[in-house]
Amino acid sequence: MSFIAILSIFVLACFVGYYVVWSVTPALHTPLMAVTNAISSVIIVGGLIAAAAAEVPGAKWLGLLAIVLASVNIFGGFAVTARMLAMYRKKDRAPDAGGRS
Amino acid sequence: MSPAPPVPLQAFMVAAVWNGTVPDPALPLHAAGDASSPWVGLAYLVAGALFILALRGLSHPSTSVRGNRFGMAGMLIAVVTTVVTHDLASLPEILAAIGIGGAIGWIIARRIAMTDMPQLVAAFHSLVGMAAVLVGWAAYLNPAAFGILRSVGDAFTHPVIGAELTLWREEINPVSRIELGLGVAIGAITFSGSVIAFLKLAGRMSGAPILLPGRHVINLGTLAAILVLVALFAAAQPGATLPLIIAITVLAFLIGFLLIIPIGGADMPVVVSMLNSYSGWAAAAMGFTLGNTAMIITGALVGASGAILSYIMCRAMNRRFLSVIAGGFGADAAVAGSSGGEARPFRQGSAEDAAYMLEQAERVIIIPGYGMAVAQAQHALREMADLLKKKGVDVRYAIHPVAGRMPGHMNVLLAEANVPYDEVFELEDINSEFAQTNIAFVIGANDVVNPAAKTDKSSPIYGMPVFDVDKAEQVFFIKRSMSGAGYAGVDNEVFYMPQTTMLLADAKKMVDDIVKALS
Numbered sequence: 001m002s003f004i005a006i007l008s009i010f011v012l013a014c015f016v017g018y019y020v021v022w023s024v025t026p027a028l029h030t031p032l033m034a035v036t037n038a039i040s041s042v043i044i045v046g047g048l049i050a051a052a053a054a055e056v057p058g059a060k061w062l063g064l065l066a067i068v069l070a071s072v073n074i075f076g077g078f079a080v081t082a083r084m085l086a087m088y089r090k091k092d093r094a095p096d097a098g099g100r101s
Numbered sequence: 102m103s104p105a106p107p108v109p110l111q112a113f114m115v116a117a118v119w120n121g122t123v124p125d126p127a128l129p130l131h132a133a134g135d136a137s138s139p140w141v142g143l144a145y146l147v148a149g150a151l152f153i154l155a156l157r158g159l160s161h162p163s164t165s166v167r168g169n170r171f172g173m174a175g176m177l178i179a180v181v182t183t184v185v186t187h188d189l190a191s192l193p194e195i196l197a198a199i200g201i202g203g204a205i206g207w208i209i210a211r212r213i214a215m216t217d218m219p220q221l222v223a224a225f226h227s228l229v230g231m232a233a234v235l236v237g238w239a240a241y242l243n244p245a246a247f248g249i250l251r252s253v254g255d256a257f258t259h260p261v262i263g264a265e266l267t268l269w270r271e272e273i274n275p276v277s278r279i280e281l282g283l284g285v286a287i288g289a290i291t292f293s294g295s296v297i298a299f300l301k302l303a304g305r306m307s308g309a310p311i312l313l314p315g316r317h318v319i320n321l322g323t324l325a326a327i328l329v330l331v332a333l334f335a336a337a338q339p340g341a342t343l344p345l346i347i348a349i350t351v352l353a354f355l356i357g358f359l360l361i362i363p364i365g366g367a368d369m370p371v372v373v374s375m376l377n378s379y380s381g382w383a384a385a386a387m388g389f390t391l392g393n394t395a396m397i398i399t400g401a402l403v404g405a406s407g408a409i410l411s412y413i414m415c416r417a418m419n420r421r422f423l424s425v426i427a428g429g430f431g432a433d434a435a436v437a438g439s440s441g442g443e444a445r446p447f448r449q450g451s452a453e454d455a456a457y458m459l460e461q462a463e464r465v466i467i468i469p470g471y472g473m474a475v476a477q478a479q480h481a482l483r484e485m486a487d488l489l490k491k492k493g494v495d496v497r498y499a500i501h502p503v504a505g506r507m508p509g510h511m512n513v514l515l516a517e518a519n520v521p522y523d524e525v526f527e528l529e530d531i532n533s534e535f536a537q538t539n540i541a542f543v544i545g546a547n548d549v550v551n552p553a554a555k556t557d558k559s560s561p562i563y564g565m566p567v568f569d570v571d572k573a574e575q576v577f578f579i580k581r582s583m584s585g586a587g588y589a590g591v592d593n594e595v596f597y598m599p600q601t602t603m604l605l606a607d608a609k610k611m612v613d614d615i616v617k618a619l620s
Contacts, residue, residue: 001392016153022409024156028159032406032410033507034218036380037222037225037380040383040384041384042148043236043396045179046232049391050236059238060191060243062238063235063239064195064198066235067199068199069235071203072206073202073225073228083211085166091524
């Protein structure tokens with residue numbers, strides 16, 4: 001891809017990011033940080049490319065190490081986000097809300 | 102006389118001598134391997150779009166769980182696409198690496214206490230930063246695999262046959278070198294900065310700012326040096342690049358450390374958001390190097406997200422971003438705190454007093470702060486609110502944007518304690534209602550209810566939007582003791598108002614006692 005094409009995607013994605021993030025409710029700002037953490041670990045793609053190319057051992061090991069670090073983040077980030085989001089619930093949705101009072 | 106051999110062949114042979122190896126004609130194909138099939142590019146684009154949907158889902162709690170699944174799907178697509186379009190020989194090692202990292206991440210995510218979320222996020226940021234550094238270095242060491250080589254022809258005249266020939270050699274193309282250098286630099290800054298933020302948030306390092314003499318000069322000088330080195334790295338001959346990228350990496354690690362140590366604990370929400378942003382830009386820089394749309398889109402999203410959160414945090418503290426980054430806030434806490442002089446009279450109450458008044462009230466607004474999180478009082482607090490609701494009291498929660506140590510931290514803690522999210526309100530949505538409120542119940546918060554922010558121009562928190570608790574009929578203020586000032590180190594007039602009752606105890610113990618008195 002040409003540099004300009006890549007730059008175009010980047011600039012447009014910045015605008016998308018701007019509007020999407022402003023629409024995130026402040027109550028979910030912590031999950032937002034956790035999930036952005038997880039998705040920024042898409043940098044694992046670079047690690048996978050380096051690890052798959054065996055002809056330069058140094059680069060391969062750096063790639064494998066990058067995969068380990070990024071995987072901690074991917075699994076940890078999505079799992080902790082899921083754990084947090086599961087806690088948010090609405091009023092009167094709890095099973096015992098109606099009957100007891 | 103036979104015609105001279107075609108020039109390219111000659112050049113090809115010279116190049117072979119020059120490089121010491123015979124260039125593989127298939128090499129450019131290998132490099133273009135990812136881009137050769139439009140399906141691959143499409144898959145990365147789909148992954149990027151799924152990441153956008155993941156963030157979009159967070160606009161409401163009801164859609165957020167699905168959004169998170171979109172994110173996971175996007176990541177799966179990106180990883181699988183990369184693996185299947187590359188050499189599969191290393192697959193066992195790759196799977197092992199994913200397994201090790203994944204298991205560690207999964208276990209941490211299961212076990213972490215919600216109060217410790219800020220330091221977890223800081224630690225995760227450091228990993229993204231380090232991964233970016235490693236990927237940058239891997240790309241530097243094996244540029245062919247990343248498809249960032251270009252052939253450079255140096256024209257020369259053959260000494261024997263006298264023909265104009267071109268000497269071909271391969272080097273990392275300069276634009277990629279700029280992207281690579283910046284990616285490594287941003288990654289390294291993210292790493293060391295996040296490590297310091299983690300240590301400060303986890304309490305393993307003092308939250309007090311560490312102020313080096315002439316730090317602004319040192320910091321700006323180091324940043325400028327990094328930029329100059331990146332430019333030199335892009336322009337250098339292939340043989341001269343190694344010392345430059347080493348210098349970039351080392352200086353960037355150093356500047357990340359230097360940038361965060363002068364920033365006090367009170368500004369950590371801004372720092373965590375800022376590092377969130379950096380981790381995104383690091384991913385984006387690597388995305389440029391690889392020409393990978395998933396990485397570029399994600400980097401831009403995360404970069405924007407962190408930047409917006411930093412902005413929201415700064416606005417909520419009425420601080421300028423640059424003054425936060427310059428650091429030093431909270432350093433003169435002792436001076437500001439002692440301005441009150443001798444002890445002033447205040448009214449102290451017991452849990453029974455509070456319980457009695459609370460059940461008489463019609464409307465109660467609870468203002469939780471970081472002290473609630475430290476005391477782990479959120480569950481007891483929800484119990485108290487439940488008992489009050491049964492007695493017909495209208496209970497709501499008011500959360501300041503900078504309550505806690507990271508954006509939205511209080512909301513998560515209340516959600517953990519099963520507080521429904523529609524009872525939790527933001528500053529601007531609830532602040533006008535204190536005048537119609539019987540009791541403002543402040544637990545573990547301080548600066549966010551300090552009227553000095555509205556009246557005292559000399560106060561370090563002047564201009565910060567605060568809750569108008571002084572407009573409520575009565576204020577109950579849970580605080581461990583009268584001695585400690587707030588995080589910003591300023592005295593609070595609310596303590597001494599006639600309508601205020603101070604409940605001096607550990608937040609959890611006090612709320613437990615109120616619960617006992619209510620039931």
